[in-house]
Amino acid sequence: MPQNKPPKKPAGTASPDRRRELLDTAARVFAAQGYNATTVRKIADAAGMLAGSLYYHFDSKESMLDEILSTFLGELWEGYDAVLAAGLGPRETIEALVTESFREIDRHRDAVAIYQRESRHLALQPRFGYLADSRQKFEKAWLGTLERGVADRVFRADLDIRLTYRYVRDTVWVAASWYRPHGRHSPEEIARQYLSMVLDGIAVRD
């Protein structure tokens, strides 16, 4: 990791720092109000500039959304791919994926919230086709792991496997709707408790 921050103007379209700053602001507003209900003016207000000025940095409101989501998914898959490449057993893979997910929620809370709310209809547009791709890859990874777990007798065989998949998936990701970064619990701690519930249930064992 180089220490030297960009000494001269970095090449490319514009300062990536400012870009990231503005995208963070935009993500915050999108997450709070929903993409459609967010006007460019609101974003600009939150960034302390005029609406038109945003267009120096971005082509359109949609391209901001695009960049927010694709950046998030990029980093998510970096983490997931590392987990999936580690050759863990099914239970350990699920544990690692869940933990990784909570870390991503911690780092990209707004992007996750936006993703939850908007991805379904966005995925229909060609521009956001990667959302559909990601969803499919996602399903393959999680469902495959669960199936492996059932085969290995690590996970229960009496449940509808797709139902289980949806259950585990949703269970993790809806957390983004109430999770506050740097709150009482660290992502790892939340992951631990969630895993405990998902794997062992909330009922006391007889």
Added chain:
Amino acid sequence: MPQNKPPKKPAGTASPDRRRELLDTAARVFAAQGYNATTVRKIADAAGMLAGSLYYHFDSKESMLDEILSTFLGELWEGYDAVLAAGLGPRETIEALVTESFREIDRHRDAVAIYQRESRHLALQPRFGYLADSRQKFEKAWLGTLERGVADRVFRADLDIRLTYRYVRDTVWVAASWYRPHGRHSPEEIARQYLSMVLDGIAVRD
């Protein structure tokens, strides 16, 4: 029934069947595209009429949303209240609430999806204050039951109780996002499997 219908407003004119039909159509579009992204024209298209014609039946787009949500919540609480009045133990209460919830998802799938997506910010508007009320009442019922269960040693005591509450709540309601009425499983069957996972977890017991 009072004689004084609103003098000019066409709020409750004519056939309640047509009204319900139109609301179902509206709910379908709202659920599919999001409230904000849904134009009155899209609803009218789906209903086979022109945008302006909807205003014979309803005051505004917002009043359609209002009626959809309040009808849904009314029926939901009818069911919940019956359960809560039955004097069941904590585990049985949770089981009954979950089952009732899946039944509501089955009957009001679109309304539930709309509720999930929009209730948070709608609740801030005075008109939709009942959403906030309902949420609070909801939390009281579920959280109270869980607490009673922990006290009765029916539910695990080692979990953060608010985390558990959110977990159970979300776990059930997100199902609306993928649930298709008249699909492979009946609501009761889905409830049964969900409960099995929530209560006992998905891991095989040693």
Added chain:
Amino acid sequence: MPQNKPPKKPAGTASPDRRRELLDTAARVFAAQGYNATTVRKIADAAGMLAGSLYYHFDSKESMLDEILSTFLGELWEGYDAVLAAGLGPRETIEALVTESFREIDRHRDAVAIYQRESRHLALQPRFGYLADSRQKFEKAWLGTLERGVADRVFRADLDIRLTYRYVRDTVWVAASWYRPHGRHSPEEIARQYLSMVLDGIAVRD
């Protein structure tokens, strides 16, 4: 010609009469100020309505332009095709085409002015591809007639034929920039004088 004006609402997108009225207004403003310099607001002002109201009738400012130009070209080619099908000699064909052109200028003065000013760059856009097609068909008809005339020794052989083509073509169409319908001269009278100059020149014969 039926006397009866539309007794009931005509089918289709909207009353074609109103549509035509608005297009005439738009064409007038486009011709006077140029397409780019014309704001929708100016058109709306000229039509006595608000800018947004135009969108009830048309998809966009561009689609108004499109409809103006395609209607004009449609009628132009109706006239030209009739002339070309008549089996006249080269000189008579040129005379008939010129006369027909002045008639079109008389009927579609604004559309012609717009065409002159905008067709070149519009033709590059796919939507206005028909402009390029028309230009090509146009060249074929005129240039072909001139060539036939040279072969028949009706037109001079000592001139660059493409230069002659451009000369005749431009000579006719620029007239639209100053021509006022219902002015001192009828289109036929103007055509006659133009033809006299084009065919015989302006110099006194020795």
Added chain:
Amino acid sequence: MPQNKPPKKPAGTASPDRRRELLDTAARVFAAQGYNATTVRKIADAAGMLAGSLYYHFDSKESMLDEILSTFLGELWEGYDAVLAAGLGPRETIEALVTESFREIDRHRDAVAIYQRESRHLALQPRFGYLADSRQKFEKAWLGTLERGVADRVFRADLDIRLTYRYVRDTVWVAASWYRPHGRHSPEEIARQYLSMVLDGIAVRD
């Protein structure tokens, strides 16, 4: 040369070569896309700089247009005045003016194209009042020459003289719309053929 250059305005700063270069670039883009449709950014792109940088050289987009047109008209009138001062007969004057015009088209093709497209409405603005003046002076020169020619029985007397004037004027200047400098024909050769058509027509004499 006065010392008092404009205090803050960068109007006439530095290298006149660079200035001319940039104006040529601007003229090229104006001619290709139209003045209104040309953004400062497009000009800057074509010049290999950023939009803001142009303002070091010019006050405004309009002042670029102004300089392009006034430079062109200045040189045009230099040529015309020489012709008009030469004391030629009407026919020879027309011949000389036409030839001079094609030379100007050759040298200022873009400026001529811009002039054709924009002068009519620009002339209404005070800043471009010289366009109206020029047009008037132009008409006086050409129309006067034609009238003299009719009086001298060099030109036909049976034609509407204003129609003839427009005919000759347009006939020459529209050539700018298709003329490519350094093309097959020299300006003098094109002038020769045009004159031959204008004076003697394109029909074979009996």
Added chain:
DNA sequence: CATGAATGAGAATTCATTCAT
């Protein structure tokens, strides 16, 4: 000389809503 970032005044377009018929 040129850049990067912003401004601010429109521009086109959308859309909930109204209302006479």
Added chain:
DNA sequence: AATGAATGAATTCTCATTCAT
């Protein structure tokens, strides 16, 4: 009940222009 036509406010986006560096 429904239509056709319009309103008017808001929204996204564009662009000439400015200015500190």
